Amino acid sequence: MPTTLFDKIWAAHEVAPGLIYVDLHLVHEVTSPQAFDGLRMAGRRVRRPDRTLATADHNTPTDGTPVARLIADQLSRVQVETLERNCAEFGVPVYSLGSERQGIVHVIGPNLGVTQPGMTIVCGDSHTATHGAFGSLAFGIGTSEVEHVLATQTLVQKKPKSMRIRYEGDLGFGVTAKDLILGTIGQMGTDGATGFVVEFAGPVIEKLSMEGRMTICNMTIEGGGRAGMIAPDETTFRFVEGRPAAPQGADFEEAVRQWATLKTDDGSVFDHEIVVDAAALAPQVTWGTAPDMVTDIASVVPDPQSESHERALHYMGLTAGQPIQELRLDRVFIGSCTNSRIGDLRAAAEVVKGRRVASSVNAMVVPGSQEVKKQAEAEGLDEIFKAAGFDWRVAGCSMCLGMNPDIAAPGERVASTSNRNFEGRQGRGARSHLVSPQMAAAAAIEGRFVDIRDWT
Amino acid sequence: MEPFETITSRPSVLMRDDVDTDQIMPKQFLKRVERTGFGEFLFDDWSREDGWDLPRTQVLVTGRNFGCGSSREHAPWGLEDYGFKAIVAESFADIFRSNCTKIGLLPIQLDRATVESIADSDSVQVDLAAQEVRWEGGQASFEIDEQIKHRLLNGLDDIALTLQQGDALSAYESDRERSGPVTTAL
Numbered sequence: 001m002p003t004t005l006f007d008k009i010w011a012a013h014e015v016a017p018g019l020i021y022v023d024l025h026l027v028h029e030v031t032s033p034q035a036f037d038g039l040r041m042a043g044r045r046v047r048r049p050d051r052t053l054a055t056a057d058h059n060t061p062t063d064g065t066p067v068a069r070l071i072a073d074q075l076s077r078v079q080v081e082t083l084e085r086n087c088a089e090f091g092v093p094v095y096s097l098g099s100e101r102q103g104i105v106h107v108i109g110p111n112l113g114v115t116q117p118g119m120t121i122v123c124g125d126s127h128t129a130t131h132g133a134f135g136s137l138a139f140g141i142g143t144s145e146v147e148h149v150l151a152t153q154t155l156v157q158k159k160p161k162s163m164r165i166r167y168e169g170d171l172g173f174g175v176t177a178k179d180l181i182l183g184t185i186g187q188m189g190t191d192g193a194t195g196f197v198v199e200f201a202g203p204v205i206e207k208l209s210m211e212g213r214m215t216i217c218n219m220t221i222e223g224g225g226r227a228g229m230i231a232p233d234e235t236t237f238r239f240v241e242g243r244p245a246a247p248q249g250a251d252f253e254e255a256v257r258q259w260a261t262l263k264t265d266d267g268s269v270f271d272h273e274i275v276v277d278a279a280a281l282a283p284q285v286t287w288g289t290a291p292d293m294v295t296d297i298a299s300v301v302p303d304p305q306s307e308s309h310e311r312a313l314h315y316m317g318l319t320a321g322q323p324i325q326e327l328r329l330d331r332v333f334i335g336s337c338t339n340s341r342i343g344d345l346r347a348a349a350e351v352v353k354g355r356r357v358a359s360s361v362n363a364m365v366v367p368g369s370q371e372v373k374k375q376a377e378a379e380g381l382d383e384i385f386k387a388a389g390f391d392w393r394v395a396g397c398s399m400c401l402g403m404n405p406d407i408a409a410p411g412e413r414v415a416s417t418s419n420r421n422f423e424g425r426q427g428r429g430a431r432s433h434l435v436s437p438q439m440a441a442a443a444a445i446e447g448r449f450v451d452i453r454d455w456t
Numbered sequence: 457m458e459p460f461e462t463i464t465s466r467p468s469v470l471m472r473d474d475v476d477t478d479q480i481m482p483k484q485f486l487k488r489v490e491r492t493g494f495g496e497f498l499f500d501d502w503s504r505e506d507g508w509d510l511p512r513t514q515v516l517v518t519g520r521n522f523g524c525g526s527s528r529e530h531a532p533w534g535l536e537d538y539g540f541k542a543i544v545a546e547s548f549a550d551i552f553r554s555n556c557t558k559i560g561l562l563p564i565q566l567d568r569a570t571v572e573s574i575a576d577s578d579s580v581q582v583d584l585a586a587q588e589v590r591w592e593g594g595q596a597s598f599e600i601d602e603q604i605k606h607r608l609l610n611g612l613d614d615i616a617l618t619l620q621q622g623d624a625l626s627a628y629e630s631d632r633e634r635s636g637p638v639t640t641a642l
């Protein structure tokens with residue numbers, strides 16, 4: 001019987017019905033302290049520290065604070081120090097503040113090469129779906145499950161249903177992976193994929209870089225999906241090759257032979273399938289307080305269709321009919337696990353090069369990891385951003401969720417490359433608009449949203 | 457986890473759709489390393505709005521796609537600490553639903569009309585064993601995974617249950633010695 005990529009990975013990891021083996025468990029400071037406490041109280045150990053990796057990202061200041069003990073915010077400091085202590089006690093490798101390998105958990109996994117095709121990966125973070133871009137099955141889990149995985153290296157999970165989103169046509173000029181996924185969520189709604197593991201497919205997906213694919217899978221959860229995945233191919237293999245945790249030499253060749261079999265067979269049946277016309281998409285901008293409240297850059301703030309829309313417009317300080325391109329911005333944030341990889345920074349730098357950030361705008365770039373930061377600096381991207389008036393920061397989640405000092409003030413309008421425009425996400429009363437790195441960069445220069453397709 | 461017993465309570469109503477976990481438990485409270493005491497921070501931003509009224513009862517009644525967004529279990533912890541034992545909604549986000557069942561908070565999915573009728577009632581009874589919700593003027597059955605139901609009714613610990621399958625787990629591990637990445641060797 002023809003089977004899907006998801007079926008294959010699921011079948012290979014079923015220890016018992018409904019019990020899935022976890023190949024890699026990523027851990028961060030916010031969702032793990034209570035899990036380690038639970039282990040301690042029950043006298044349990046971490047079953048596979050060698051398949052577990054921790055980093056500090058959500059709370060870490062991005063101002064260059066060198067070590068956890070110097071974090072100014074007391075609660076943040078305690079949380080990061082608690083992570084370090086727990087990892088030391090249970091033998092889990094950790095890249096904390098100050099490590100060259102520290103960064104957003106979903107950026108460091110792929111960049112270290114610990115994210116590989118065919119694996120099962122979990123993390124106490126809903127954007128774990130990012131890793132599915134490599135043809136792995138990656139779930140976000142809660143803290144009780146984190147404790148369960150630490151203790152047993154397995155996850156109790158009923159097999160989700162399968163869904164395929166197939167794209168037709170090519171992306172137009174100036175339209176990116178971010179626009180593709182925002183447009184998709186706009187069409188299917190924030191719960192369109194609830195209960196499903198989603199496979200993204202089609203020629204557009206095959207042509208995307210690994211960074212673009214990660215952006216897509218990252219936001220699967222914004223459509224309600226349990227996980228997002230993309231079949232691995234040459235692009236995937238070349239990305240993994242040579243990274244610190246990648247297999248070497250003959251082992252790598254052997255691994256590639258295996259990974260190449262990870263495809264959905266022709267004739268496989270999905271529980272649900274939708275087709276999205278990629279060619280019809282323009283650059284996207286969200287106007288509301290959920291990721292499916294999104295429209296084209298060339299469009300206007302839509303008429304509210306529901307009470308939540310009305311609430312959203314009120315919160316966002318918008319009225320129906322306002323042209324998106326007339327929205328003035330106070331802040332621009334380029335960063336987060338959706339768009340803070342080297343490719344994202346290159347694309348934004350290309351737009352910014354030789355220009356100045358509008359005087360009314362406070363703009364910042366936050367690389368996804370210390371390694372991305374180093375590489376960007378080696379390429380001179382930092383100089384481009386700084387010359388334009390951007391603040392060039394140190395790796396972390398930063399203003400994606402404002403658990404650290406990077407937050408927007410009440411009423412401030414933000415163009416953000418992150419993934420959530422929820423009320424208060426970037427600071428109480430802050431108004432977030434989600435866009436691609438290119439669109440965010442151009443918006444920083446003009447002080448308002450512009451259509452990147454005809455902006456010169 | 458405490459065994460889930462039949463409860464009778466006044467419903468506490470929050471008729472909004474797409475309530476995300478950032479609203480249920482705003483990020484500033486995620487810095488705590490404790491597992492308890494989250495109830496007082498529940499809906500911290502919204503609770504400052506005029507007309508906000510969410511009594512501390514045992515049953516929360518709400519709209520569609522409740523608990524979407526972040527995987528933070530701090531959201532169910534807050535709801536539980538606030539006093540809720542069951543949440544009746546038109547639908548739930550996946551991770552949130554699963555997080556609830558891990559701590560003994562029962563998610564009950566019912567259609568919109570039923571949810572609204574329960575919201576209008578003065579008292580509602582939740583009977584997990586019978587998989588039934590009863591209120592004056594109506595009753596409805598709800599679906600739940602058998603295994604989860606068993607675990608909730610008996611207050612069983614998931615980890616202990618899995619460790620009972622230790623042999624299968626060890627066999628799996630030795631059978632398929634994985635060549636995957638070894639994080640301790642990096």
Ligand code: SF4
Pocket residue numbers: 057058104105106125127336337338396397400401418419
């Ligand atoms: S960057 Fe944002 S979405 Fe990504 S892990 Fe950090 S807080 Fe979560």
